[in-house]
Amino acid sequence: MRWFVLVTLLGCTQPGSKTCIDICARESDCINATKAEIPFDEKECVSACEVLRADQQNVAKVEAHKECVMKNASCAAVLECP
Numbered sequence: 451m452r453w454f455v456l457v458t459l460l461g462c463t464q465p466g467s468k469t470c471i472d473i474c475a476r477e478s479d480c481i482n483a484t485k486a487e488i489p490f491d492e493k494e495c496v497s498a499c500e501v502l503r504a505d506q507q508n509v510a511k512v513e514a515h516k517e518c519v520m521k522n523a524s525c526a527a528v529l530e531c532p
Contacts, residue, residue: 467499467500467503469499469503469512469513469516470495470496470499470500470503470512471496472516472519472520473495473499473512473515473516473519473520474492474495474496474499475492476519476520476528477490477492477495477519477528477529478490478492478495479525480525480528480529481529483525484525484526484529486529488529499512514532515531515532518531518532519531
């Protein structure tokens with residue numbers, strides 16, 4: 451959860467990679483499905499994710515987050531991914 455809040459707060463105008471698009475789409479679906487009151491903009495999420503992926507120190511974190519988001523069937527679990 452903290453990760454996507456960080457991702458949401460960071461911004462950039464780069465087009466998104468499939469990795470970032472997939473992560474943010476899944477998180478958006480879960481926020482909508484759970485009616486969570488979490489401020490979330492999918493485009494900002496993708497942009498922020500790309501900023502993180504551009505930093506070699508964060509590539510593994512982004513990949514680990516994607517794995518967590520994509521493997522969990524439960525939206526509650528998705529929203530708790532680090």
